[in-house]
Amino acid sequence: MLVARAFAVGFTLISAAKAMSSVAGTSSGLPELQELQEPPGLQGSGCSSRRLQRLLTVPGAAAGGRANDLLLLQAAQSGETADQHVVFFHGDIQNFQEEMAVQPDGAQWLSWSLEQVALLLGRRFPDRHIWVVRASRMYLHKFSCYHNFVESNMFGAPEHSPYSPDFGAFRHLRALLSNGMERAKLPNPLQPVGGAGSIPSGFSLTVVGFSKGCVVLNQMAYELPGAQADLQMSPFVKCISDMFWLDGGHPGGSETWVTDKQVLRELAASGVSIHAHVTPYEVCDPMRAWVGREHGHFIKTLEEFGACPSKKLHFENEPPSIENHFRVIQEF
Numbered sequence: 001m002l003v004a005r006a007f008a009v010g011f012t013l014i015s016a017a018k019a020m021s022s023v024a025g026t027s028s029g030l031p032e033l034q035e036l037q038e039p040p041g042l043q044g045s046g047c048s049s050r051r052l053q054r055l056l057t058v059p060g061a062a063a064g065g066r067a068n069d070l071l072l073l074q075a076a077q078s079g080e081t082a083d084q085h086v087v088f089f090h091g092d093i094q095n096f097q098e099e100m101a102v103q104p105d106g107a108q109w110l111s112w113s114l115e116q117v118a119l120l121l122g123r124r125f126p127d128r129h130i131w132v133v134r135a136s137r138m139y140l141h142k143f144s145c146y147h148n149f150v151e152s153n154m155f156g157a158p159e160h161s162p163y164s165p166d167f168g169a170f171r172h173l174r175a176l177l178s179n180g181m182e183r184a185k186l187p188n189p190l191q192p193v194g195g196a197g198s199i200p201s202g203f204s205l206t207v208v209g210f211s212k213g214c215v216v217l218n219q220m221a222y223e224l225p226g227a228q229a230d231l232q233m234s235p236f237v238k239c240i241s242d243m244f245w246l247d248g249g250h251p252g253g254s255e256t257w258v259t260d261k262q263v264l265r266e267l268a269a270s271g272v273s274i275h276a277h278v279t280p281y282e283v284c285d286p287m288r289a290w291v292g293r294e295h296g297h298f299i300k301t302l303e304e305f306g307a308c309p310s311k312k313l314h315f316e317n318e319p320p321s322i323e324n325h326f327r328v329i330q331e332f
Helices: 002-008 013-022 097-101 107-112 114-124 169-184 211-229 261-269 286-304 322-331
Strands: 033-036 052-059 067-073 084-089 129-133 137-139 143-145 204-210 240-246 273-278 310-313
Touching (some): 084 114, 084 169, 084 211, 097 107, 097 114, 107 114, 107 322, 114 129, 129 169, 211 240, 273 322
Parallel strands (some): 084 129, 204 240, 273 310
Antiparallel strands (some): 033 052, 052 067, 067 129
16 A cells, blocks of 8 residues: 555656566575574664574465565574564565665665564564565565465455465465474474464464555454364464554555454454554545544444454654654554
8 A cells, every 4th residue: 555655646657667677586596595684774773683584485375386485583582482473464665675775666665674674573572583474476566465365456455255274364374484483493383284282382473464464464354263163273373362453554445454343243252462553644544534434443343342452543743654654663
């Protein structure tokens, strides 16, 4: 949604086409596993002793041969806290640092590259492993598309569907984490399939979506009843402690926030702690008034069903801006 709105105020398809030709592919020329140094701008952040690894083309759910690139910032300490994980789904424009740097419309937002975000999250969650999932497709190197998790058009607008034992967000995420842990040689990795015995002792998961990345959380909400009924998937679902929606947005004309009452009823009853952090950039735009209405409906309906979602409108007294849209990642 970020890029869709940027086009409306000055970006052109001509500049997008030039940017598209400047980078050959999403992962070309990069080693399969790369240990990265702390990027400029976050040096001295307290994360320098933690390993930031790039894991490319990590396989997920077997159906369709799906795979995603991952960034892993390992927990500051090993031992009893080593099975706590945070997974982040990014928005439009955000990419690996060197790919953003060569794109005219990405270079100005380098402070929000995937590496920088991983380190920001590392400061917020120092005792947890941080996983940043790169969208499997970046249309025009700008529009993030999570079609491995939810059916989506080329711009990343989703078409949500119920749980499927072969295809969907929960199935793919579990397989990604399992294979990512194996590749990074984390101790006691999550098993790709199986019941309660395949979950490491003490395993917990926090899921964070920012902007376009919130479509993955929305899909999880739609899948929740079916996943809970699946004996192989339900132990994994029960390990999700928190879900953070950060200024959700996508280029579709509706369902930016989940509004289906039955879906929200199940989400409220799940026991997951729900957090919604927004900025005027998304929820106060008169040109897309439905986003603010849907956000309000999301919160109100969850409260009616007995959930107590935490909620905050950040930068309420400042003009809407893309910069503040990104800053919610730092402020939530």
